[in-house]
Amino acid sequence: GAVVSQHPSRVICKSGTSVKIECRSLDFQATTMFWYRQFPKQSLMLMATSNEGSKATYEQGVEKDKFLINHASLTLSTLTVTSAHPEDSSFYICSAPRTGPTDTQYFGPGTRLTVL
């Protein structure tokens, strides 16, 4: 089946630094990928839609300058948390839709970011 990977799985950084998270579709191409954020014991909240070859679309309330998204190729999207602060600590999950007879979104395993 389709697989989406994320790297790193866990990252701990100091306040003020930037962190890049990669999302890859391993056996299919994805012109669109989605980035979600999940706070402890809460649901997933859509942050932005990553579009290959064009700018990302951000959900209301998400700072685009804070969360930089680059969809570099049909299999890779990156989320960079710039000047990270402790309140940015969260579980970040990406997903990629695979279109076809059984349109389905495939989710990455998530990246746990801890900002000290």
Place this chain on the structure above:
Amino acid sequence: AQSVTQLGSHVSVSEGALVLLRCNYSSSVPPYLFWYVQYPNQGLQLLLKYTSAATLVKGINGFEAEFKKSETSFHLTKPSAHMSDAAEYFCAVSPRGATGANNLFFGTGTRLTVIP
């Protein structure tokens, strides 16, 4: 606007007992509905999805859900709980109702505990 509501943030069942996780949706057009499972520190795995075909949908791990338009519900059930079913379960709706490839809006999740 489309949304889903999951009734009960925590559900506990005995091993071998019926599992029932509730989800109600709100949609102005026929929606596509999904159930996902999340194990600790992992991404989401699709259990099943409703895409306007059969109203009773069978998924993986013995789970099934029934779409009831009159009740605007899509409850998840499993006849006999296993210890391995302990996880967080999310109901989700696709806002455009076209495919599962569009961004999803999630309920707040239900944590299932299975008691030996």
